[in-house]
Amino acid sequence: MRIGINIPNELMKRLEPLKPELNISQVCREALAAKAEQYERAITDLNDDDTKSALERTSSEEIRRLSLLNVNWAELGYQDAVAWVKAATWKDWNHWRSIQDLLQRQNRPAWDIQPRLFDGTVEDVKYHGDRLHDFHDLIFEQSDEFFEWMDDNGLEIDWRDVAREHKQAWFAYVEAAWRLIQQQRDDHFEEIRKERLTRHMARSQPEIPEHILSDISRTS
Numbered sequence: 339m340r341i342g343i344n345i346p347n348e349l350m351k352r353l354e355p356l357k358p359e360l361n362i363s364q365v366c367r368e369a370l371a372a373k374a375e376q377y378e379r380a381i382t383d384l385n386d387d388d389t390k391s392a393l394e395r396t397s398s399e400e401i402r403r404l405s406l407l408n409v410n411w412a413e414l415g416y417q418d419a420v421a422w423v424k425a426a427t428w429k430d431w432n433h434w435r436s437i438q439d440l441l442q443r444q445n446r447p448a449w450d451i452q453p454r455l456f457d458g459t460v461e462d463v464k465y466h467g468d469r470l471h472d473f474h475d476l477i478f479e480q481s482d483e484f485f486e487w488m489d490d491n492g493l494e495i496d497w498r499d500v501a502r503e504h505k506q507a508w509f510a511y512v513e514a515a516w517r518l519i520q521q522q523r524d525d526h527f528e529e530i531r532k533e534r535l536t537r538h539m540a541r542s543q544p545e546i547p548e549h550i551l552s553d554i555s556r557t558s
Contacts, residue, residue, distance in 0.1 A: 343366060407488075411507070414504055415504040415506065415507030418508055419508040419510075423511070423512060466508065
């Protein structure tokens with residue numbers, strides 16, 4: 339099988355003195371054969387049981403470390419919000435509304451709230467601060483190798499981003515739930531208004547009592 343190769347002009351100039359004793363085809367064949375042998379040896383070595391076990395351990399540890407950092411904070415925020423909406427009392431909703439009023443007066447977004455102002459108002463429900471605390475503990479339980487690995491790979495945790503992602507998802511769901519509550523409340527009172535109007539319209543016209551009619555007749 340014949341193949342062509344491209345050689346830079348600069349390299350050809352350097353090879354010029356070697357032309358009498360240089361067999362370019364032979365050199366290329368030997369270089370390609372050496373490359374193939376290196377590859378075949380690598381494949382053979384990688385199929386060794388001990389090597390495969392070591393690679394699997396390394397891969398599993400890499401996956402574990404990445405999984406620790408790759409938390410879907412928006413999904414956690416959504417799940418926590420669902421749990422809160424299911425458990426919240428009217429008192430809890432009033433507390434939430436007071437916080438929203440405060441943020442609006444300060445011209446801040448609905449999710450821009452310190453966790454301590456809201457955490458723990460409903461028992462057995464995770465809040466922003468709870469999630470951050472758990473994540474912080476989990477990360478700082480890791481070995482020094484974990485943090486060296488983060489440094490080597492240029493990885494870092496932006497705690498503000500973590501909190502923002504969770505809170506944005508949390509408040510988006512709770513706000514949607516509140517709008518639904520308001521809509522149901524408005525629909526309820528609209529039904530009451532319509533019912534009252536219907537009863538009012540169904541009332542019979544007033545009639546003049548007979549004794550009044552008699553008095554009118556006598557005085558006419």
